[in-house]
Every structure is written in C-alpha cells, then in structure tokens.
Amino acid sequence: MTALSPLPAATVPTPAALSIRLETPDDDAWIxxxxxxxFGPGRFARAAFRVRERIAVDPEFSYIAEIKGERxxxxxxxxxxxGGINGYLLGPLMxxxxxxxxxxxxxxxxxxCDLALEREGIAFVLLVGDFAYYSPLGFxxxxxxxxxxxxxVDPTRVLVHSPDPHMAETLAGDVLPWV
Ligand SMILES: CC(C)(COP(=O)(O)OP(=O)(O)OC[C@H]1O[C@@H](n2cnc3c(N)ncnc32)[C@H](O)[C@@H]1OP(=O)(O)O)[C@@H](O)C(=O)NCCC(=O)NCCS
Structure with a gap:
C-alpha cells in the first residue's frame, strides 16, 4: 500500500487560522x-451606501476577519x-x-448577527444581498x-434575520436612524 499523498493546500482554514477582531482606523485605506x-464605480449609488451616508456605521460592529494574521x-x-423597531443594516460585507x-x-x-441580536432592544439584522448566499445564514x-x-432597491434582495419568526412579513416602513 502506498503512503497517502499530502493533502492539497487547505481551502477552508482551521478555526485557529481564521480570527475576527474589531476594525481600527489603520484598516480604513484597505477597506x-x-x-x-x-463593488466598482457604482458603489456610491447603492441603496445601502445611501443609508450609510445618512446614518454613521457603528464602530463597535465593524469587524475584520484575518486568515493566518492577514486581513x-x-x-x-x-x-x-x-417602522419604529430598532435593528442593524449589515454591509458592506467584502x-x-x-x-x-x-x-x-x-x-x-x-x-x-449574534452580537447584534444579543443587544437589548435590537430585533433584526437587515441587508440588501443575494438570497443564495445569506439564506443558509438565517436570512x-x-x-x-x-x-x-x-x-x-431590488425588493427580492431585501433580507432580514431575526429571532421573531413574524419579522419578515411584518417589518415595514422607511429605513431611519434608531428611535
Ligand atoms: C460575497 C462575499 C463577501 C463572500 O465572501 P467569502 O469570504 O468568499 O464567503 P464564504 O467563504 O463565507 O462563502 C463562500 C461560498 O459562498 C458562495 N458565494 C459567494 N458569493 C455568493 C453569492 N453572491 N451568491 C451565492 N453564493 C455565493 C461561494 O461560491 C462559496 O460557496 P462554496 O462554499 O460552496 O464554495 C465575497 O464573494 C465578496 O466580497 N463579494 C463581493 C462583494 C459582495 O458581493 N458582497 C456581498 C454584498 S451583499
């Protein structure tokens, strides 16, 4: 019996190789x-971008994933x-x-999502994105x-994740700052 050949380079990092940390100002240029x-030149016209022009992102919820120590x-x-319910808009994810x-x-x-939904008074995470990617993540x-x-915005791309099973059918209104 021949010895097993070494496995090809791993495509899925071990948990030890993938780490998550808060974003810092040093990350700005890379981001x-x-x-x-x-997203190319059209990025500034995207509906989610327009929300972020009006409402500042939360630095406590801006994270970087590193693989083997690299961003x-x-x-x-x-x-x-x-509709008077507080949540978060996720994005951009890149x-x-x-x-x-x-x-x-x-x-x-x-x-x-875990961090946001643990926070008191936060009922949902909303995003504009591909259903195929986000549905296995609970959207x-x-x-x-x-x-x-x-x-x-393409209405079929407006997705929500919430512990409330009725949130998807009942959430309605303009996207506004926290009430
Ligand atoms: C979408 C994106 C963030 C995924 O990042 P990633 O780190 O490669 O994602 P993961 O490794 O967790 O998942 C990869 C899997 O998702 C799949 N996938 C990636 N984009 C997808 C999409 N738009 N729709 C469906 N599946 C998608 C990949 O094919 C891969 O599938 P596999 O596991 O069967 O090989 C990345 O492709 C990206 O930056 N794209 C450009 C920006 C963008 O579109 N962001 C999302 C905006 S809502």
Whole structure:
C-alpha cells in the first residue's frame, strides 16, 4: 500500500487560522480599496451606501476577519430602525478576492448577527444581498417593497434575520436612524 499523498493546500482554514477582531482606523485605506474592488464605480449609488451616508456605521460592529494574521474580509453595521423597531443594516460585507471561499464572509456575518441580536432592544439584522448566499445564514426575504430605502432597491434582495419568526412579513416602513 502506498503512503497517502499530502493533502492539497487547505481551502477552508482551521478555526485557529481564521480570527475576527474589531476594525481600527489603520484598516480604513484597505477597506476603501476593497470596497472599490468589490463593488466598482457604482458603489456610491447603492441603496445601502445611501443609508450609510445618512446614518454613521457603528464602530463597535465593524469587524475584520484575518486568515493566518492577514486581513481577509470586512463587515460593517449601521444602526437603523424600520417602522419604529430598532435593528442593524449589515454591509458592506467584502472578502479580498485572494481569500474568498475560505469561510471569512460567513464567519463575519455570524459574528455580527449574534452580537447584534444579543443587544437589548435590537430585533433584526437587515441587508440588501443575494438570497443564495445569506439564506443558509438565517436570512429570509422581507415582504415585497415593504421597506423603503433612500434609493431604488431590488425588493427580492431585501433580507432580514431575526429571532421573531413574524419579522419578515411584518417589518415595514422607511429605513431611519434608531428611535
Ligand atoms: C460575497 C462575499 C463577501 C463572500 O465572501 P467569502 O469570504 O468568499 O464567503 P464564504 O467563504 O463565507 O462563502 C463562500 C461560498 O459562498 C458562495 N458565494 C459567494 N458569493 C455568493 C453569492 N453572491 N451568491 C451565492 N453564493 C455565493 C461561494 O461560491 C462559496 O460557496 P462554496 O462554499 O460552496 O464554495 C465575497 O464573494 C465578496 O466580497 N463579494 C463581493 C462583494 C459582495 O458581493 N458582497 C456581498 C454584498 S451583499
């Protein structure tokens, strides 16, 4: 019997290789460059970007994932309310192309959702994104056109994650700052 050949380079980092930490001002330039790579020139027109122009992101919910000590992915959260209910808007979520498909994006989404929903008075995490990516992370579609952003948005991409099973069908109104 021949000896087993070594495994190919791991595509999924071990938990020890992937770590999550708070963003710092030193990350700003890297995040801006990643934003450009991820969303291109149209990034400033996106509905979620327009929310963030009006409401500041929460630095306590801005995280970086590192793989083997190198910056791999970024996520930010903006405190919002919809219909008088407080929650967070997740985004942008971006992984450096060199580090994609290694679990960094999912790890960041899980991390910030868990933290946000533990916080008193926070009932949901909302985002505009691909259902196929976010549905395994507990996001479901909201009622069509029930939530109004400061800019056009594809209603099928407005997704919510909440411990309240009725949140997706009942959440409605403009995206505004916390009440
Ligand atoms: C989306 C993104 C953040 C995923 O980051 P990542 O660190 O590679 O994600 P993960 O490693 O956790 O998950 C990778 C898996 O999701 C899948 N995936 C990635 N983007 C997807 C999408 N838009 N729709 C469905 N599946 C997607 C990958 O194919 C991969 O599948 P596999 O595990 O079967 O190989 C990254 O591709 C990215 O930065 N894209 C550009 C910016 C963007 O679109 N952000 C999301 C905006 S809402």
């Amino acid at each position: 801006e460059a990643l934003h450009e790579v991820s 791999a992915a970024s996520v930010r959260m903006t405190p919002i309310s919809v 992984t450096d192309p060199e580090f994609r498909k290694q679990g960094a994006g999912r790890a960041l989404v899980r991390h910030v 479901v579609r909201t009622a069509p056109s029930a939530i109004t952003f400061p800019g056009p």
